[in-house]
Amino acid sequence: MEQQVWVPFLEAVERACRRLFLTDFKAKPLLRAACDTSRIAARGRYEERGQIVFSGTADLSQDPTFLKVGSHYYVREIYPAEIDLTSLQAWIVSMESDRYPSFAAARPDHAINELPSIQSEPKLGVVGPAAENSGGTAAARRNRQPEGQALVQPFLTALWPVGIPPRTELKDAELVQAVANAMDIAWKEKKPVPGVNRRTPSAETILRAAGRRK
Structure with a gap:
């Protein structure tokens, strides 16, 4: 047992x-x-x-x-x-099925995936809306975007292993919030770079990584 x-x-x-x-x-x-x-x-x-x-x-x-x-x-x-923990996971799966039926149906194992570890702070400087609106050239901001998207990708995979639900089931704002929460939890748990302040990538970067922006 x-x-x-x-x-x-x-x-x-x-x-x-x-x-x-x-x-x-x-x-x-x-x-x-x-x-x-x-x-x-x-x-x-x-x-x-x-x-x-x-x-x-x-x-x-x-x-x-x-x-x-x-x-x-x-x-x-x-x-x-x-x-x-076991009954919590079963409850989460049942709630997930109610909220996102097509997404839950595509996940027969209903695995509760662990969040990825943030191994190191990406060379993004300050990432987020504040950074994108403060100084720097447009070219420099564009160069930072692929790195920010690379940071986001493992979290998208952990949260939605069989694919991100469509907008009809998961709004952009919900997707961004879920990724931001997951990154915050991973940072607090793993503490990969003590003393370094991490900033969650901007909503635009997260949506680009999720394929919802060009």
Whole structure:
């Protein structure tokens, strides 16, 4: 019998955001609901502050639904401390099938691919909209684009191993956000170049790498 693997709730949130193109604001309540209905096995208790509460003169110190941090009160958000990895992956696959049916049908193995490792910081200088609008010649910017696209390609493959879904199922903004999230997670986990600030390639570069721009 395989040993049950548990992951911290916030790691589960990152996985859900990466695969389903969600913000953590949307992913957290979805995961909590899935745990509450036993679709995902969970254990323990994790609390964090939610929206700030403007109480005026009311005393909220005895109300368990609020959390006091410093001099302010916040909604007390309660989540599981840990989530079973196997049931999490099964839930993500089912959600992915609902959101992107043709894409999920093309993936019979439903593999949850690991993100690629960023081995080194590409020689892009500062990559992103700020860089493209600040100094440098047009030729220099064009020379940076192929390198930026090469950096993006492994993440496109990891996220969509059988091909990127069409725009009818995956909008440009969702694609860009998914790649940016994946690159950010990989950078934080691998830390390939300590002390070097990484900037996610621009939306234009990501879309070019995905074949959605010329």
